Amino acid sequence: MKTLTEKILSRASEKDVSPGDVVEVKVDIVAFHDLTGYHVIEVMEKAGAKRVFKPEGIVIAFDHLVPPPDVRSAEIQQTIRRFARELKLPNFHDVGYGILHQVLVESYVMPGQVVVVADSHASTSGALGAFAQGMGASDVAAAAITGRTWLTVPQPFKIVLEGRPRQWITGKEVSLEILRAFKADYFVGMSIEVFVGEPRAFPMDYRLTVANMGVEMNADALTFVPDEEASRYLEEMRGVRLSSFERPDPGAKYVDEYSLKLDDVDFLVAAPNSVDNVKSARELSDVEVDVVFIGSCTGGRLSDLEIAAKIMKGRRVKTRCIVIPASWRTFKRALELGYVQALVEAGCVVTYGTCGPCIGGHFGVLGPGEVAVSTSNRNFIGRMGSPQSKVYLSGPAVAAATAVLGRIAEPGEVL
Amino acid sequence: MIVEGRVIKLGDKIDTDVIIPAKHLKSTDSQYLAQHVFEPIDPEFHKKARGAIIVAGKVFGMGSSREQAAIAIKAAGVRAVVAESFARIFYRNAINNGLPAIACPSIASEVKDGDFITVNVETGEVRVGDKVLKGKSISGMALEILKAGGLIEYLRQLQRRQLS
Numbered sequence: 195m196k197t198l199t200e201k202i203l204s205r206a207s208e209k210d211v212s213p214g215d216v217v218e219v220k221v222d223i224v225a226f227h228d229l230t231g232y233h234v235i236e237v238m239e240k241a242g243a244k245r246v247f248k249p250e251g252i253v254i255a256f257d258h259l260v261p262p263p264d265v266r267s268a269e270i271q272q273t274i275r276r277f278a279r280e281l282k283l284p285n286f287h288d289v290g291y292g293i294l295h296q297v298l299v300e301s302y303v304m305p306g307q308v309v310v311v312a313d314s315h316a317s318t319s320g321a322l323g324a325f326a327q328g329m330g331a332s333d334v335a336a337a338a339i340t341g342r343t344w345l346t347v348p349q350p351f352k353i354v355l356e357g358r359p360r361q362w363i364t365g366k367e368v369s370l371e372i373l374r375a376f377k378a379d380y381f382v383g384m385s386i387e388v389f390v391g392e393p394r395a396f397p398m399d400y401r402l403t404v405a406n407m408g409v410e411m412n413a414d415a416l417t418f419v420p421d422e423e424a425s426r427y428l429e430e431m432r433g434v435r436l437s438s439f440e441r442p443d444p445g446a447k448y449v450d451e452y453s454l455k456l457d458d459v460d461f462l463v464a465a466p467n468s469v470d471n472v473k474s475a476r477e478l479s480d481v482e483v484d485v486v487f488i489g490s491c492t493g494g495r496l497s498d499l500e501i502a503a504k505i506m507k508g509r510r511v512k513t514r515c516i517v518i519p520a521s522w523r524t525f526k527r528a529l530e531l532g533y534v535q536a537l538v539e540a541g542c543v544v545t546y547g548t549c550g551p552c553i554g555g556h557f558g559v560l561g562p563g564e565v566a567v568s569t570s571n572r573n574f575i576g577r578m579g580s581p582q583s584k585v586y587l588s589g590p591a592v593a594a595a596t597a598v599l600g601r602i603a604e605p606g607e608v609l
Numbered sequence: 610m611i612v613e614g615r616v617i618k619l620g621d622k623i624d625t626d627v628i629i630p631a632k633h634l635k636s637t638d639s640q641y642l643a644q645h646v647f648e649p650i651d652p653e654f655h656k657k658a659r660g661a662i663i664v665a666g667k668v669f670g671m672g673s674s675r676e677q678a679a680i681a682i683k684a685a686g687v688r689a690v691v692a693e694s695f696a697r698i699f700y701r702n703a704i705n706n707g708l709p710a711i712a713c714p715s716i717a718s719e720v721k722d723g724d725f726i727t728v729n730v731e732t733g734e735v736r737v738g739d740k741v742l743k744g745k746s747i748s749g750m751a752l753e754i755l756k757a758g759g760l761i762e763y764l765r766q767l768q769r770r771q772l773s
Contacts, residue, residue, distance in 0.1 A: 216749070229631075229634055229635070230674065230675070230676075233637055233676060233677075236637060237760075237761060240761045241761055241764050241765075242768070259635075266635045267635065270635060311674075312674055313673070313674050314672065314673045314674045314698055316674075327697075328674040328698055329674060329698060329701060330674050330675070330676035330679070330698060330701060330702035330705060331674075331676045332676060332702070332705040332706070332759075332760045332761065333701055333702075333705060333760075336760065336764075344750070378622060378668065378671065379621070379622065379667040379668045379694065382667075382668060382694050382695075382696075382697070383697075412668050412671055412696055412697075414697055468622060553631040554630065554631055554632060555631060555632070572624070572626065572672060574624040574626040574627060574672060575626070575627055575649045575650065576626060576627070576630055576649035577626045577631075581649040581650075
């Protein structure tokens, strides 16, 4: 009787693993972006490595410094471009293709794989049933060279999502509900396996957000058990049809189990400066807001843009509002479906896929005393700019309603 | 491997954006990074860090995978970090950069700012005054990497041994 985590890691280590074991595993995909990629390459050079384990096993997408806002960023990208060319890496994506985690799920990751990424939001790929972990540049360099890494088999924890979320409630609210219930330190050393009761009621976009936020829960990994919704997504995005998936054995042992009724999940917001400082949007309705950011690997997917567009259509934003689709594909679909037009007409600034303001990089850095509502993942001190700024994390509906009213609001107050 | 020093005490959930903000990540230069360690909460931190041991609460180093967080702390002269628990990625980055990281569940309640503590990395024991606290030891390959001063140095030593 094995959990999904144990099955994936048993295959990858060619051993019968149990939680707590320290094992060496084969990795299927090693990925990095511009801001960590140059560091990975630097470590490889210092280690004297001239090749990677498998050129098609490396995935690179530029997203943090896109397009380069300064000379140093341009140099970083030149270094990685040269590396990709010299090693003939086929899966290299330059400026404009999208945020790495979104690119990975759109085009590369398959259920049951082991994925190692030089970025903590690697956990996103768990939505497709992969075991995905973020690591630092040195670990990722070692994995890129050898095609292997070591890890501790985490303790498995089971979450069951039952029922259907209310209108405009997404994976973001579900993530915040889990963080409210458990706090950010509970899942250290654990892998969360999520079972969805009604697969079509909780679509892949929502799952990607929950998996993305797995690292904010400090889980070692967060993996959705693959089901018909995972099949649908793979077929729609890549034309791939899978007849069967690796799933946990019935009766597999978990350290604990938590059931969440999706129908009861409310519009939630994480107040400064911690992701688990969760309150209902109603409690914060007197918080005045300067800027709203709808984007990132957490909250820049098609469903986020759809919800924001539907709420803002025919209205005007009171705050500054920056909207960033998570990838070129997302942007193109949002254009075709009229979401971009609705957002632009409402007064939003809409741009190409970049991490930008989420990391306080560029394209909307916060000044001292400014207050932001963001669909991204972190509200740590100074995360989006000045240490004197404040960040409230929400889902797309609260973000859009807030942009329209200039204070934290639920969508019902606008519609 | 024994490490000792004066304690700088920090709280729970110290995140990597606070350890080293993203605007400094275009460099891996350890001396540059050391100048900016903990800048958002204490721009002068680097001046008092040399020879110190950081003691903290839960999930120290949570957040991003930036290896510069471990590099900056080490380069500022901090000898070790002892915390109730660590974020997985930071813990690996610390070891890979030769910075001892000891998980010790009772540390935050037993140790105060300015205390002098002695940490035995191989047994996980933390000594403060007459008290001995039990933490998680570091062994196997992780210990070898630490002793070598980090992953790159460890790999170089391995290559040298294979050649000779």
